[in-house]
Amino acid sequence: MAHKLNDVFKGRIRFIGILLLLIWVKTIYAYLFSFNLDPENILQYILMFINPLGTSLVLLSIAMYIRKTRRAYIVAGVIYILLNVLLIANVLYYREFTDFMTITTVMGVSKVSQGLGASSLNMLQPRDLFLAIDFIVVIALYLVTGVRNLVRFLNKQPLKWPHPNFAGDQDTIKNHLPGATTVLGITLFMLTMAVSELNRPQLLTRTFDRTYIVKYLGLAPFTVYDGFKTAQTSQVRAQANSSDMDKVLDYTRSNYAKPDMDYYGTAKGKNVIVIHLESFQQFLIGKKIDGREVTPFLNSLVKNKNSLSFDNFFNEVGLGRTSDAENMLETSTYGISSGSLFSSLGTDNTFQGAPAILQQRAGYTSAVLHGGSGDFWNRNNAYKSLGYNYFFSENYFDHDTDQDTEFGIKDKLMFAESPKYLEHLQQPFYSKIITTSNHFPFTIDDTDSDFPDAGTSDVTINNYFKTANYLDASLREFFAYLKKSGLAKNTLVMIYGDHYGISDDRNKTLAPLLGKKAKDWTSFDDMQLQRVPLIFYSPGLKGGINHTYGGEIDVLPTLMHLLGISTKRYVQFGTDLLSPQHEQLVAFRTRNFITPDYSYIGGKYFLNATGQRITPDLETKQVLKADKQKVDESLKLSDLLATKNLLRFYTPTGFTPVNTAQYDYTDSLRRMLKVEKQAGYSSTSLYSKRKDKTSTVLYKSDAPELKDNESIITKYPATADKKSKPDSSDTDNSSDSSSN
Numbered sequence: 001m002a003h004k005l006n007d008v009f010k011g012r013i014r015f016i017g018i019l020l021l022l023i024w025v026k027t028i029y030a031y032l033f034s035f036n037l038d039p040e041n042i043l044q045y046i047l048m049f050i051n052p053l054g055t056s057l058v059l060l061s062i063a064m065y066i067r068k069t070r071r072a073y074i075v076a077g078v079i080y081i082l083l084n085v086l087l088i089a090n091v092l093y094y095r096e097f098t099d100f101m102t103i104t105t106v107m108g109v110s111k112v113s114q115g116l117g118a119s120s121l122n123m124l125q126p127r128d129l130f131l132a133i134d135f136i137v138v139i140a141l142y143l144v145t146g147v148r149n150l151v152r153f154l155n156k157q158p159l160k161w162p163h164p165n166f167a168g169d170q171d172t173i174k175n176h177l178p179g180a181t182t183v184l185g186i187t188l189f190m191l192t193m194a195v196s197e198l199n200r201p202q203l204l205t206r207t208f209d210r211t212y213i214v215k216y217l218g219l220a221p222f223t224v225y226d227g228f229k230t231a232q233t234s235q236v237r238a239q240a241n242s243s244d245m246d247k248v249l250d251y252t253r254s255n256y257a258k259p260d261m262d263y264y265g266t267a268k269g270k271n272v273i274v275i276h277l278e279s280f281q282q283f284l285i286g287k288k289i290d291g292r293e294v295t296p297f298l299n300s301l302v303k304n305k306n307s308l309s310f311d312n313f314f315n316e317v318g319l320g321r322t323s324d325a326e327n328m329l330e331t332s333t334y335g336i337s338s339g340s341l342f343s344s345l346g347t348d349n350t351f352q353g354a355p356a357i358l359q360q361r362a363g364y365t366s367a368v369l370h371g372g373s374g375d376f377w378n379r380n381n382a383y384k385s386l387g388y389n390y391f392f393s394e395n396y397f398d399h400d401t402d403q404d405t406e407f408g409i410k411d412k413l414m415f416a417e418s419p420k421y422l423e424h425l426q427q428p429f430y431s432k433i434i435t436t437s438n439h440f441p442f443t444i445d446d447t448d449s450d451f452p453d454a455g456t457s458d459v460t461i462n463n464y465f466k467t468a469n470y471l472d473a474s475l476r477e478f479f480a481y482l483k484k485s486g487l488a489k490n491t492l493v494m495i496y497g498d499h500y501g502i503s504d505d506r507n508k509t510l511a512p513l514l515g516k517k518a519k520d521w522t523s524f525d526d527m528q529l530q531r532v533p534l535i536f537y538s539p540g541l542k543g544g545i546n547h548t549y550g551g552e553i554d555v556l557p558t559l560m561h562l563l564g565i566s567t568k569r570y571v572q573f574g575t576d577l578l579s580p581q582h583e584q585l586v587a588f589r590t591r592n593f594i595t596p597d598y599s600y601i602g603g604k605y606f607l608n609a610t611g612q613r614i615t616p617d618l619e620t621k622q623v624l625k626a627d628k629q630k631v632d633e634s635l636k637l638s639d640l641l642a643t644k645n646l647l648r649f650y651t652p653t654g655f656t657p658v659n660t661a662q663y664d665y666t667d668s669l670r671r672m673l674k675v676e677k678q679a680g681y682s683s684t685s686l687y688s689k690r691k692d693k694t695s696t697v698l699y700k701s702d703a704p705e706l707k708d709n710e711s712i713i714t715k716y717p718a719t720a721d722k723k724s725k726p727d728s729s730d731t732d733n734s735s736d737s738s739s740n
């Protein structure tokens with residue numbers, strides 16, 4: 001047997017086998033020590049170990065088809081070198097940006113002037129030598145031989161060069177072998193595809209995270225996939241012209257709703273803190289389990305005379321979920337029909353985003369605080385396109401507690417750490433805080449919540465109430481800080497739920513808790529559960545519960561009008577919820593819609609008052625048909641705007657399109673503090689207003705992690721500003737952080 005194997009593994013097959021083994025070991029080395037792939041279970045580990053094999057084998061097998069032996073070796077060598085270049089370039093790029101290279105970011109198709117510049121070479125570390133060890137050995141071999149040949153040359157002896165052990169003409173490949181090798185590679189690749197699809201459905205269609213694609217499928221497939229997407233995008237864009245933009249403008253201009261003067265400008269000049277409640281549905285508000293309120297704080301907030309809340313407010317997200325919600329709230333344009341707009345277009349589309357508008361119209365400084373990874377949903381790039389000045393993602397929060405949930409640092413800890421960033425922002429500021437604890441599968445430690453079990457047969461549903469209760473408690477602590485620090489007085493807090501937490505297929509189990517019978521549950525009921533909270537809180541705001549029907553698309557014009565900024569000149573698909581001209585028609589990404597009276601679901605009409613399916617009379621039918629047309633048109637035009645990047649053709653009066661090259665989120669803390677220092681006495685940050693006394697000490701939290709470790713609240717973590725600079729002395733420090 002051993003003899004037979006030796007027979008097969010000779011010549012170019014052995015050569016290709018060695019190259020495959022080398023690139024495999026190197027890729028695994030990079031997976032483990034350079035990329036933060038964070039495999040969560042055995043299956044993901046197995047996928048991660050297997051995935052470099054399939055594609056590398058397919059590519060290297062090309063050399064098997066080449067008849068001439070020497071040429072085959074050269075082709076295999078070149079393919080091998082290309083695979084190495086891809087790997088090493090990604091290792092360096094990842095070290096700088098904590099993300100994988102995409103065609104858009106590297107080729108400079110975009111406005112992003114980031115690539116593998118000289119600074120990346122400065123980031124080489126000794127351990128990277130391993131990735132080039134074979135090249136080093138080969139080069140060394142040739143150098144040694146070169147010196148020997150020099151001696152031979154001087155002694156007038158014939159020269160000898162080393163060469164691979166070409167088998168010459170004897171290296172004939174059996175006819176079936178090339179095909180078999182390719183098929184083996186493809187089979188391995190398909191296997192990883194299939195297992196990935198089972199483990200993480202819609203991996204490619206949703207494209208929420210590049211890390212996931214690399215973890216599941218590998219680096220080369222990711223690059224090919226990204227290249228394909230990029231080509232597709234640029235082709236669609238190339239076909240665009242400014243008359244497309246005119247169509248969009250015709251629509252958005254005729255759709256514009258003028259503000260209600262009772263509300264217009266009532267929060268003018270105030271800070272804005274947007275709190276993104278992860279997976280938070282409206283039915284949680286006021287809900288009790290075993291006589292205990294799920295969200296006692298939010299319930300009290302809704303009743304507060306300074307709170308304006310909406311109880312017929314719907315999420316309108318598609319496959320882009322969280323990122324769709326963010327996109328709608330920041331731009332008043334819809335997410336795209338497949339995948340996530342942030343992921344596929346967020347890097348180089350032109351946006352008229354809230355941070356840019358508020359900065360240019362009213363001098364706002366903007367920041368996002370998020371206890372999760374910055375590359376999720378491509379936020380690292382999309383936020384730049386929106387004009388966010390700073391982005392404080394997970395590295396800016398303390399990680400020593402090893403108390404993260406799957407999607408980020410726990411909410412109580414994240415909120416507790418927020419003042420050290422908020423207090424240094426120049427006021428007025430526009431800041432968004434993204435929570436993560438209330439995320440599927442809604443796991444929570446017993447030490448974090450003593451909330452009773454809802455007692456359904458579905459543990460996900462039972463846990464949902466616990467994590468929601470935990471999120472509510474974290475909000476209470478944060479609001480207490482806002483009051484104590486004085487921020488509350490000049491701040492408008494806007495709270496919203498991004499999308500459902502309980503999916504439609506679980507709703508029947510949830511039904512009894514909502515006073516319904518599982519057997520009576522219909523798609524109408526599913527739609528009603530798409531309500532999410534929207535609450536504005538600001539001292540002096542005319543409060544109350546508003547029953548207007550609206551959706552996430554309507555938030556930006558509503559917010560801007562409260563801040564006294566006219567929205568007429570911008571391209572927005574939503575309208576001010578407080579405007580008497582606001583049309584109460586909520587479009588879903590599925591093209592279903594809801595109005596105060598009717599729900600349209602997949603071709604069927606339901607009467608909201610009874611929940612019964614109806615056949616509308618002729619007159620009603622005409623009205624609903626017009627509604628349907630408007631929904632279709634609005635989604636279609638928004639898609640046109642996004643996929644063709646039409647906003648590059650239309651710059652509103654006084655608006656300067658964002659130049660993303662001006663932003664650097666690996667350096668947010670230092671840059672923010674520099675602005676404060678340079679402003680000196682005219683600095684408007686809370687910290688400066690408090691005469692350089694920190695407000696972090698005012699934060700009180702009952703989180704068990706903070707009990708004996710309150711310094712988390714006041715100190716910046718060592719991983720903040722993790723980008724290593726050639727001129728900084730602590731580059732060693734940053735190399736540690738890139739591997740954890």
Ligand code: MN
Pocket residue numbers: 278279321322323498499
């Ligand atoms: Mn979400």
